[in-house]
Amino acid sequence: MPVMNMVQALNNALDEKLGADPDVLIFGEDVGYFGGVFRVTDGLQAKHGLTRCFDTPIAEGGIIATAIGMGAYGLRPVVEIQFADYILPAFDQLVSEAARLRYRSNGEFWAPLTVRTPYGGGIFGGQTHSQSPEAIFTHVVGLKTVVPSNPYDAKGLLIAAIEDDDPVIMLEPKRIYNGPFDGHHDRPLKTWAGHPMADVPAGLYRVPLGKAAMVREGRSVTVLAYGTMVHVALAGIEEAGVDAELLDLRSLVPLDIDAIVASVRKTGRCVILHEASRFGGFGGELSALVQERCFDHLKAPIERVAGWDTPYPHAFEWDYFPGPARLVAALRRAMEY
Amino acid sequence: MDNLPRLNLHIPEPPARPGDHPDFGGMKLPAAGETARPDVDAAEPTMRDMPFGMIRVLDGDHRAVGPWDPHLDVDILHRGLRAMMLTRTFDDRLFRAHRQGKTSFYMKSTGEEAIAVAQSLMLGARDMCFPTYRVVGWLMARNYPLLDLVNQIFSNAGDPLRGRQLPILYSARDYGFYSISGNLGSRYGHAVGWAMASAYKGDDRIALAYVGEGTTAEGGFHEAITFASVYRAPVILCVTNNQWAISSFSGIAGANETTFAAKALAYGIPGLRVDGNDFLAVWAATQWAAERARLNLGATLIELFTYRASGHSTADDPAKYRPADEALQWPLGDPIERLKGHLIAIGEWDEERHAALQSALEEEVRAAVRAGEAIGTLGKSKPELASMFEDVFKQPDWRVIEQRREMGV
Numbered sequence: 001m002p003v004m005n006m007v008q009a010l011n012n013a014l015d016e017k018l019g020a021d022p023d024v025l026i027f028g029e030d031v032g033y034f035g036g037v038f039r040v041t042d043g044l045q046a047k048h049g050l051t052r053c054f055d056t057p058i059a060e061g062g063i064i065a066t067a068i069g070m071g072a073y074g075l076r077p078v079v080e081i082q083f084a085d086y087i088l089p090a091f092d093q094l095v096s097e098a099a100r101l102r103y104r105s106n107g108e109f110w111a112p113l114t115v116r117t118p119y120g121g122g123i124f125g126g127q128t129h130s131q132s133p134e135a136i137f138t139h140v141v142g143l144k145t146v147v148p149s150n151p152y153d154a155k156g157l158l159i160a161a162i163e164d165d166d167p168v169i170m171l172e173p174k175r176i177y178n179g180p181f182d183g184h185h186d187r188p189l190k191t192w193a194g195h196p197m198a199d200v201p202a203g204l205y206r207v208p209l210g211k212a213a214m215v216r217e218g219r220s221v222t223v224l225a226y227g228t229m230v231h232v233a234l235a236g237i238e239e240a241g242v243d244a245e246l247l248d249l250r251s252l253v254p255l256d257i258d259a260i261v262a263s264v265r266k267t268g269r270c271v272i273l274h275e276a277s278r279f280g281g282f283g284g285e286l287s288a289l290v291q292e293r294c295f296d297h298l299k300a301p302i303e304r305v306a307g308w309d310t311p312y313p314h315a316f317e318w319d320y321f322p323g324p325a326r327l328v329a330a331l332r333r334a335m336e337y
Numbered sequence: 338m339d340n341l342p343r344l345n346l347h348i349p350e351p352p353a354r355p356g357d358h359p360d361f362g363g364m365k366l367p368a369a370g371e372t373a374r375p376d377v378d379a380a381e382p383t384m385r386d387m388p389f390g391m392i393r394v395l396d397g398d399h400r401a402v403g404p405w406d407p408h409l410d411v412d413i414l415h416r417g418l419r420a421m422m423l424t425r426t427f428d429d430r431l432f433r434a435h436r437q438g439k440t441s442f443y444m445k446s447t448g449e450e451a452i453a454v455a456q457s458l459m460l461g462a463r464d465m466c467f468p469t470y471r472v473v474g475w476l477m478a479r480n481y482p483l484l485d486l487v488n489q490i491f492s493n494a495g496d497p498l499r500g501r502q503l504p505i506l507y508s509a510r511d512y513g514f515y516s517i518s519g520n521l522g523s524r525y526g527h528a529v530g531w532a533m534a535s536a537y538k539g540d541d542r543i544a545l546a547y548v549g550e551g552t553t554a555e556g557g558f559h560e561a562i563t564f565a566s567v568y569r570a571p572v573i574l575c576v577t578n579n580q581w582a583i584s585s586f587s588g589i590a591g592a593n594e595t596t597f598a599a600k601a602l603a604y605g606i607p608g609l610r611v612d613g614n615d616f617l618a619v620w621a622a623t624q625w626a627a628e629r630a631r632l633n634l635g636a637t638l639i640e641l642f643t644y645r646a647s648g649h650s651t652a653d654d655p656a657k658y659r660p661a662d663e664a665l666q667w668p669l670g671d672p673i674e675r676l677k678g679h680l681i682a683i684g685e686w687d688e689e690r691h692a693a694l695q696s697a698l699e700e701e702v703r704a705a706v707r708a709g710e711a712i713g714t715l716g717k718s719k720p721e722l723a724s725m726f727e728d729v730f731k732q733p734d735w736r737v738i739e740q741r742r743e744m745g746v
Binding site: 025051056057059061062064065066067068069070071072073074075077089092093096097100101102103104105106107108109110141142144164165166210253254255257 | 497498499501502506508509510515516518520523524525526527528529530531532533534535537538544556557560561563564567727728729730731734735
């Protein structure tokens with residue numbers, strides 16, 4: 001099987017869907033001739049034609065509104081918002097329109113669009129190129145939110161998202177587009193070569209929405225993570241030297257509650273790791289769910305390791321970023337409670 | 338200090354407020370038949386005067402004149418008159434139902450009936466309208482069942498939208514009527530996307546969308562026109578300029594600076610300004626724009642110049658912010674009276690038949706409301722509670738399933 005990085009895997013997913021389904025089309029800022037600022041749509045316009053993959057005006061609200069209209073007609077648009085930070089001008093379209101169209105029309109209309117958008121820090125992008133806005137989407141009833149952590153899942157989740165009849169937002173962890181990242185910014189960059197999840201099969205396969213992946217089995221503590229943080233979690237678990245179980249959630253809505261509950265009931269401890277600010281973050285929801293469903297099994301308070309409650313500061317990026325050291329401290333607190 | 342004047346902040350105010358005499362004296366209205374009709378395939382730069390004229394067909398004697406006369410069959414005129422009268426009759430009856438506590442909310446389209454009715458009759462069954470809350474006339478023109486409308490307004494067990502929407506925020510796919518939401522202008526871009534999809538598929542269907550003049554200030558309006566222009570979407574983008582956005586007069590939306598049709602100029606698409614109380618003019622302008630769209634010539638912006646004769650909604654009292662008799666002074670008259678006058682002028686109608694039709698429509702509406710009341714008014718009957726949990730997603734996820742169980746339904 002060919003080894004791909006995440007950019008190539010996403011490109012391959014789009015290429016295959018364009019080839020297989022004439023109702024799929026792709027648009028967004030710079031995605032056409034140029035192939036996207038992160039190169040995810042590279043070559044797709046040349047191969048599939050102008051009307052299948054094209055550039056849009058710089059108008060995020062217009063991009064999503066257009067995609068909703070196309071979806072209502074019967075197409076399966078896949079749009080790119082260049083950075084997740086820029087999705088906010090389109091927020092009303094996602095919240096008030098895409099998320100509710102099926103419900104408010106009693107199923108007469110729906111919006112099967114897929115929104116791809118690079119998210120997360122670690123690239124010195126400052127406040128406006130680094131955020132992790134998953135919590136503001138997961139709170140919105142009617143939207144689905146997925147976050148891959150490796151090339152294999154990226155392709156399979158994107159295909160599943162495109163084929164889904166509800167609006168799906170795919171947050172792409174741009175820090176690991178070209179290679180996994182263990183949270184140690186001062187170490188040389190790794191590549192996806194040799195990583196077991198970088199073997200990306202040809203053809204259409206799906207990673208179903210709503211299924212977490214067991215990255216590492218363990219008996220003493222459950223770590224919940226997604227996106228870039230899956231790799232940071234692996235590094236932190238190793239450094240802490242604990243027998244931790246690591247779940248890569250992959251899909252936040254729908255959420256694989258059964259996998260989470262089964263793991264925490266087994267281990268009796270839970271540490272949640274995400275990059276977004278902690279207060280009101282998705283970790284809060286995970287923590288509440290674990291408390292509600294696993295209270296009798298818990299041996300220690302649930303820990304949350306997350307970004308600080310400040311905007312993402314350019315000069316202090318690595319102080320903000322929840323790296324392995326903070327996870328190690330949380331794991332030890334959980335184990336020593 | 339130098340000799341420069343001190344700056345001062347300009348806040349537009351309407352010409353007349355409550356207690357004042359309504360003043361439309363400053364309004365420049367071209368005569369019926371005066372505005373030229375370009376060929377549909379004319380280049381946009383050759384028609385940049387259009388946004389400053391006004392397409393009018395019916396003259397003061399109710400005769401159809403000029404190049405925009407669509408020469409409609411009498412049958413269409415009768416259907417149009419009936420749908421407009423039905424719209425007004427329905428509005429009046431359901432407004433009263435609100436005052437009687439039978440529903441939570443209602444909005445009338447009084448004075449604007451020609452717009453939705455003419456455009457609904459003009460466009461094809463497979464085209465799609467992206468409506469606002471003031472175009473129920475679209476459904477009336479297509480014989481949508483009155484009882485379904487009443488049931489939606491009463492949120493009762495027969496509500497086709499199963500109690501999920503505020504009254505009058507209908508959805509009627511089979512009638513070319515897209516789902517309405519309360520957020521202004523947010524579906525303008527959907528119309529453009531829908532039209533682009535039709536073009537992408539090589540279909541022959543086109544879209545029509547409405548916003549009010551106040552909503553032209555929303556970002557979604559400008560984004561949608563940008564996309565429509567750039568991709569030459571087969572869409573008709575309408576601005577219903579009814580002079581009032583709740584209590585804010587059209588000057589607050591920019592009407593004192595230019596026309597709403599002139600917004601088209603910056604986007605390089607034709608901008609037509611139409612007498613929105615003239616059924617024939619609305620028809621003709623829509624037909625022109627539809628033909629352009631179907632010939633792959635792209636989008637048209639149409640300003641429908643009209644007057645919101647009633648309040649914004651049941652929650653509004655227009656006497657608080659405008660002269661009480663302003664609607665009566667509106668220089669372009671009443672759309673129903675004008676079409677009625679035209680039919681009489683051409684010998685196809687008379688007062689007796691008009692009165693008989695009005696009685697028949699009142700009975701039709703009364704019967705529908707009675708049938709709706711029998712099912713239940715607001716709070717007296719409801720759709721099945723379990724349906725509240727359906728259609729959140731195509732397939733419910735565990736949250737919806739668990740919470741439905743928690744509720745015991």
